[in-house]
Amino acid sequence: MRVAVFSTKPYDRRSLDAAAEGTGHQFHYFEARLTRDTAGLARGFPGVCIFVNDEADAATLRTLKDGGTGLLACRCAGVNQVDLHAARELGVAVARVPAYSPHAVAEYAVGLILALNRNIHRAYNRVREGNFSLDGLMGFDLFGKTVGVVGTGKIGSLTAGILRGFGCEILAHDAYVNPACTAIGARYVGLDELLAASDVVSLHCPLTPQTHRLINAETLARMKPGAMLINTSRGGVIDTGAVVDALKSGRIGSLGLDVYEEEEDYFFEDFSSRVIEDDVLARLLTFPNVLITGHQAFFTREAIGNIAQTVVESFTHLEQGRPLSNLAEAPPMSA
Numbered sequence: 001m002r003v004a005v006f007s008t009k010p011y012d013r014r015s016l017d018a019a020a021e022g023t024g025h026q027f028h029y030f031e032a033r034l035t036r037d038t039a040g041l042a043r044g045f046p047g048v049c050i051f052v053n054d055e056a057d058a059a060t061l062r063t064l065k066d067g068g069t070g071l072l073a074c075r076c077a078g079v080n081q082v083d084l085h086a087a088r089e090l091g092v093a094v095a096r097v098p099a100y101s102p103h104a105v106a107e108y109a110v111g112l113i114l115a116l117n118r119n120i121h122r123a124y125n126r127v128r129e130g131n132f133s134l135d136g137l138m139g140f141d142l143f144g145k146t147v148g149v150v151g152t153g154k155i156g157s158l159t160a161g162i163l164r165g166f167g168c169e170i171l172a173h174d175a176y177v178n179p180a181c182t183a184i185g186a187r188y189v190g191l192d193e194l195l196a197a198s199d200v201v202s203l204h205c206p207l208t209p210q211t212h213r214l215i216n217a218e219t220l221a222r223m224k225p226g227a228m229l230i231n232t233s234r235g236g237v238i239d240t241g242a243v244v245d246a247l248k249s250g251r252i253g254s255l256g257l258d259v260y261e262e263e264e265d266y267f268f269e270d271f272s273s274r275v276i277e278d279d280v281l282a283r284l285l286t287f288p289n290v291l292i293t294g295h296q297a298f299f300t301r302e303a304i305g306n307i308a309q310t311v312v313e314s315f316t317h318l319e320q321g322r323p324l325s326n327l328a329e330a331p332p333m334s335a
Helices: 008-020 060-064 084-090 104-116 121-126 155-165 192-196 240-249 279-284 299-318
Strands: 002-005 025-028 047-050 070-074 093-095 146-150 168-173 200-203 228-231 252-257 290-292
Touching: 008 025, 008 299, 025 299, 047 299, 070 200, 070 299, 084 093, 093 299, 104 121, 104 155, 104 200, 104 228, 104 252, 104 290, 104 299, 146 155, 146 192, 155 168, 155 200, 168 192, 240 252, 279 290
Parallel strands: 002 025, 002 047, 047 070, 070 093, 146 168, 146 200, 200 228, 228 252, 252 290
Antiparallel strands: none
C-alpha cells in the first residue's frame, strides 16, 4: 500500500522503513504537517499517517477521502487532532497506537518531578559555569508526600506505581477505577479533594471536551499552595495563561510541562536562532521553577519501534481485509 507520512522526522523514516521491510508497503515522507492546505499532497495514497500536531479536521478529511484515502493512522495514542465524527461520516477509518510504551511516559513524568524538586536543571547550568553554590537548590523528600494522579489509564497507573515506590501517598481521580491503582493503595477521590491535598499533581488524562482546560483559574485556586504541577498528557488540559498567573502568585510552586496548548507552532522544530513570538510560552521560559521539554516523554527506542510496528500492522490488516483492533471510535455527540 502507498502511504503518505506527514510531520516526518529522520527517526520516523528509520523506524517505519524498518517495520515495513518485506511488507510491500511504500512510505512517502513529507516534512510538512497535515493541514487543509497540505492535504492535497496525499492524493492517490490509500493510506495516510500523521502525528500529534497534524490537523485532520472535516475539510482536511474530505480532501483525503476525495483523493482516495481509506485509512488514517495516527502514530500516537491520542486522536484529539482528528475530527472522528467527520471521519466516520466520510468512511475514513482512523487507527491509533493505544499502548506504544506507557512506561516511557510514566518514567519521564517522574523524571520531571525529580528534576524540578531537586533543581537538577538549574544545578546543571550552574556547574557548567563553575558555580557550585547550593543556595536556591533545596528540594524536599518525596517520601511521605501526597501525589495526585489525574487520569489512571495505563500511563497514570504506572506513574502511580513508581511514585508509590518512593513512599508517596497516592490520590487518584478518574471516571473509572483502575484495579491496578487500588492494588497499590491508591485512593480515588474527587478532583477538589485531590488538588487540595496533593503536594504534586500529575496529569495523565486524554484531551476531550470534558478535560479541556480542566486545570484553570478556578481549579488552580483549590490547589495546595506551593504544589508542583506536571503535565505529560496534552497541552489543552490546562489553561496556560491561568497557570502563569498561579506561578506569579506562588499558588503553584513549580511546573513541569512536556506538552503545551499551542505547541504545534514550535515543538519538534529548532527555534534556537529565531524569536519565540508566543508571549505565554516565552513568559514561561523565564521562570526558574518551570521546566519545559518539547513533547519527548514518549521518545524511547522501545516506544518508537512499537509505534512503527503498530502503524505498519494497521495498513497490512486493511490491505488484507482483516479487522483493525486499534480503531479510534467517535465519542457520542453531546446534546
